[in-house]
Amino acid sequence: MVTVNRNYLKLPGSYLFSTIGKKVNAYQSENPDKKIIRLGIGDVTQPLAPAIIESLHEGVEEMAHAETFHGYAPDLGYEFLRSAISRNDYQARGCDISEDEIFVSDGAKSDSGNIQEIFGIDNKVAVCDPVYPVYVDTNVMAGRSGEYNPGRENFDGIIYMPCREENGFLPEFPSEVPDLIYLCFPNNPTGSAITKDELQKWVDYANQNGSVIIYDAAYEAYISEENIPHSIYECDGAKTCAIELKSFSKNAGFTGVRLGYTVVPKALERDGVKLHSLWARRHGTKFNGAPYIVQKAGAAVYSEAGKAQLKEQVAYYMRNAKVIYEGLSEAGFSVSGGVNAPYIWLKTPDRMTSWEFFDYLLEKVNVVGTPGSGFGAHGEGYFRLTAFGTYENTVEAIERMKKM
Amino acid sequence: MVTVNRNYLKLPGSYLFSTIGKKVNAYQSENPDKKIIRLGIGDVTQPLAPAIIESLHEGVEEMAHAETFHGYAPDLGYEFLRSAISRNDYQARGCDISEDEIFVSDGAKSDSGNIQEIFGIDNKVAVCDPVYPVYVDTNVMAGRSGEYNPGRENFDGIIYMPCREENGFLPEFPSEVPDLIYLCFPNNPTGSAITKDELQKWVDYANQNGSVIIYDAAYEAYISEENIPHSIYECDGAKTCAIELKSFSKNAGFTGVRLGYTVVPKALERDGVKLHSLWARRHGTKFNGAPYIVQKAGAAVYSEAGKAQLKEQVAYYMRNAKVIYEGLSEAGFSVSGGVNAPYIWLKTPDRMTSWEFFDYLLEKVNVVGTPGSGFGAHGEGYFRLTAFGTYENTVEAIERMKKM
Numbered sequence: 001m002v003t004v005n006r007n008y009l010k011l012p013g014s015y016l017f018s019t020i021g022k023k024v025n026a027y028q029s030e031n032p033d034k035k036i037i038r039l040g041i042g043d044v045t046q047p048l049a050p051a052i053i054e055s056l057h058e059g060v061e062e063m064a065h066a067e068t069f070h071g072y073a074p075d076l077g078y079e080f081l082r083s084a085i086s087r088n089d090y091q092a093r094g095c096d097i098s099e100d101e102i103f104v105s106d107g108a109k110s111d112s113g114n115i116q117e118i119f120g121i122d123n124k125v126a127v128c129d130p131v132y133p134v135y136v137d138t139n140v141m142a143g144r145s146g147e148y149n150p151g152r153e154n155f156d157g158i159i160y161m162p163c164r165e166e167n168g169f170l171p172e173f174p175s176e177v178p179d180l181i182y183l184c185f186p187n188n189p190t191g192s193a194i195t196k197d198e199l200q201k202w203v204d205y206a207n208q209n210g211s212v213i214i215y216d217a218a219y220e221a222y223i224s225e226e227n228i229p230h231s232i233y234e235c236d237g238a239k240t241c242a243i244e245l246k247s248f249s250k251n252a253g254f255t256g257v258r259l260g261y262t263v264v265p266k267a268l269e270r271d272g273v274k275l276h277s278l279w280a281r282r283h284g285t286k287f288n289g290a291p292y293i294v295q296k297a298g299a300a301v302y303s304e305a306g307k308a309q310l311k312e313q314v315a316y317y318m319r320n321a322k323v324i325y326e327g328l329s330e331a332g333f334s335v336s337g338g339v340n341a342p343y344i345w346l347k348t349p350d351r352m353t354s355w356e357f358f359d360y361l362l363e364k365v366n367v368v369g370t371p372g373s374g375f376g377a378h379g380e381g382y383f384r385l386t387a388f389g390t391y392e393n394t395v396e397a398i399e400r401m402k403k404m
Numbered sequence: 405m406v407t408v409n410r411n412y413l414k415l416p417g418s419y420l421f422s423t424i425g426k427k428v429n430a431y432q433s434e435n436p437d438k439k440i441i442r443l444g445i446g447d448v449t450q451p452l453a454p455a456i457i458e459s460l461h462e463g464v465e466e467m468a469h470a471e472t473f474h475g476y477a478p479d480l481g482y483e484f485l486r487s488a489i490s491r492n493d494y495q496a497r498g499c500d501i502s503e504d505e506i507f508v509s510d511g512a513k514s515d516s517g518n519i520q521e522i523f524g525i526d527n528k529v530a531v532c533d534p535v536y537p538v539y540v541d542t543n544v545m546a547g548r549s550g551e552y553n554p555g556r557e558n559f560d561g562i563i564y565m566p567c568r569e570e571n572g573f574l575p576e577f578p579s580e581v582p583d584l585i586y587l588c589f590p591n592n593p594t595g596s597a598i599t600k601d602e603l604q605k606w607v608d609y610a611n612q613n614g615s616v617i618i619y620d621a622a623y624e625a626y627i628s629e630e631n632i633p634h635s636i637y638e639c640d641g642a643k644t645c646a647i648e649l650k651s652f653s654k655n656a657g658f659t660g661v662r663l664g665y666t667v668v669p670k671a672l673e674r675d676g677v678k679l680h681s682l683w684a685r686r687h688g689t690k691f692n693g694a695p696y697i698v699q700k701a702g703a704a705v706y707s708e709a710g711k712a713q714l715k716e717q718v719a720y721y722m723r724n725a726k727v728i729y730e731g732l733s734e735a736g737f738s739v740s741g742g743v744n745a746p747y748i749w750l751k752t753p754d755r756m757t758s759w760e761f762f763d764y765l766l767e768k769v770n771v772v773g774t775p776g777s778g779f780g781a782h783g784e785g786y787f788r789l790t791a792f793g794t795y796e797n798t799v800e801a802i803e804r805m806k807k808m
Binding site: 001002003004005006008009011041043044045046047048050053056057060061063064065066069070071072073106107109110113114117118119120121122123134137138141179180210211212253255256257258270271273275278281282285286287288289290291292293294390 | 405406407408409410412413415445447448449450451452454457460461464465467468469470473474475476477510511513514517518521522523524525526527538541542545583584614615616657659660661662674675677679682685686689690691692693694695696697698794
């Protein structure tokens with residue numbers, strides 16, 4: 001008789017964004033004249049930059065002619081893209097990552113969900129709390145957790161590292177040494193960043209303990225301060241303990257285009273095996289490459305025109321972040337994030353729960369954000385606003401909140 | 405200490421296409437004047453059809469403007485594509501598959517590798533032999549097999565169903581009842597097709613035994629005969645035992661564009677759980693949608709212009725299949741396939757092994773094919789030629805083979 005993967009049944013329903021959607025729709029239909037401003041979801045709103053559009057059109061045209069048609073892509077991704085990544089994202093920053101350590105994919109969500117698969121089921125997983133839900137959920141689905149505790153809103157067998165105001169929204173070394181450590185900086189949802197010195201401590205910790213860090217650098221393009229590393233490989237020894245995930249979604253607006261990459265250094269070995277060869281095997285067996293036209297568009301991100309246009313696009317969103325951060329600070333809210341990240345993390349006023357504040361904000365000023373508790377137990381009492389709206393809407397939302 | 409997924413280490417190296425590549429390169433560099441014709445790999449050579457190109461350009465243009473920009477896609481895929489699939493691939497054939505039973509993905513390779521994940525590790529897997537390697541490899545990686553036997557070229561714990569000349573290249577019910585049964589028709593690599601009556605027997609078998617059939621219909625567009633089903637859902641009762649995988653790679657030349665879909669009927673339940681909800685959870689957690697422009701191009705496949713152009717494209721390849729089939733039959737080879745599939749399956753002459761015939765063909769007439777033994781132990785003594793080359797090259801290759 002067929003059995004199902006019962007680990008899936010441990011997952012509580014994925015209610016966060018569907019609950020938000022239902023509440024917003026219900027409010028809108030009762031109040032059809034109200035203009036609701038959405039600063040909840042992490043999706044971008046600006047169109048693709050002209051250099052990307054031009055490259056996409058060119059790629060499409062190549063696919064129209066037999067001489068320039070592209071079928072199956074190489075397993076790791078096209079060399080032209082991997083070499084642009086290696087040069088711009090690594091060599092230019094003094095990180096010795098070669099193009100054959102880079103695996104091009106259809107996005108960091110897939111990679112961050114799939115990467116756990118090359119590890120044994122018995123590994124102990126540590127995550128920040130609050131956290132991007134994919135890291136935990138995919139390890140639960142693979143069987144690396146016990147049951148879910150509805151009261152405590154966490155899973156047995158997962159090590160949670162609380163990130164709260166008290167510790168500057170940075171994780172501390174847990175009492176039990178983890179095998180796999182998921183870190184995301186600049187952070188979603190808190191918008192916090194980690195300095196190079198602080199990250200170096202984690203790299204040293206992982207090397208000393210034989211752990212592996214899975215480092216999600218999806219928001220690297222939003223870093224504005226000097227002492228914040230853009231890649232974990234800026235730290236000494238990271239090549240023997242860290243895998244880095246990178247997205248084109250937020251630096252280039254590719255949320256609907258789908259492109260990302262993962263770096264697995266050849267020097268990274270555990271349990272007598274090179275992790276590079278395991279990930280290569282997974283990539284070659286369960287994936288068939290990102291579309292040629294998308295990889296070509298990815299290369300345009302690194303062209304001179306592309307770089308200039310995307311710098312402006314990131315600046316557009318960071319102006320929003322500043323509007324939110326400064327506006328809410330002035331209004332007396334306790335806010336963090338927003339300086340090296342497109343997310344502002346807000347302490348709910350008057351000891352409201354995250355969901356109470358959600359309802360309050362929706363009903364009082366028709367602004368939608370994301371309850372912090374949706375990202376984990378230690379997100380309770382916090383609230384996430386994103387800088388990915390339009391400037392006009394962002395200004396209006398903050399004006400409304402100031403008047404609450 | 406970190407452990408790796410040691411199931412990966414059971415896999416023998418993926419030598420087939422790399423060995424072919426090395427042999428061909430070595431021969432070419434020793435014989436730089438020879439014109440080698442490649443009829444080995446299953447990649448298409450014709451450019452995308454005009455209706456697809458037009459749709460891609462339109463999609464790119466939409467992404468250039470804020471009003472028409474598309475960010476994250478809906479989890480299951482855009483409704484416009486899922487409804488086109490439901491109407492054209494199912495309703496039009498009398499199969500009652502609704503659009504919310506269709507999951508759009510980045511291709512059938514990913515889906516055929518990932519689908520096993522929703523099942524328990526203890527399920528017994530059956531595959532045809534020879535077979536597309538992804539079905540077996542991904543189950544080995546998940547831990548559903550024992551060790552590899554180099555002599556017998558198979559894995560302990562996997563049920564192999566030999567498909568040879570004696571049984572018309574169709575599998576027979578194995579002595580041990582499997583839980584998961586992978587079937588691919590029209591078949592890669594043998595090019596064989598299954599009649600509706602024969603497939604109905606498998607559907608009945610699965611329903612009687614509580615098994616699940618994973619049905620790969622990637623080559624459905626090449627069916628030319630009347631009594632061959634285009635979908636397993638043409639069989640009575642398939643909705644309670646079958647998942648269907650579908651690709652846009654071969655019917656529309658999307659090998660480098662990446663689009664596919666999987667059907668999981670809502671009526672399909674095992675172990676007390678709806679498989680639809682498990683696949684929805686996997687899709688939503690580890691995947692973030694196919695690119696908008698690619699989904700839009702997928703919808704153009706179902707437009708009137710798209711249908712007409714792709715019918716011609718398939719006819720172009722099937723003319724090649726006919727050239728190969730008839731030419732080699734005339735020359736006295738024992739051939740099968742090529743009528744409802746773009747693959748011709750050839751018995752090697754003079755009791756040569758598959759690799760001996762590969763070398764012989766390469767050296768004597770400079771034609772490259774794929775050794776049948778690369779697809780499994782029961783592929784030994786056979787050889788695959790594909791119809792995906794150009795017409796001119798195909799004609800020349802067969803003329804050369806006739807003169808051997």
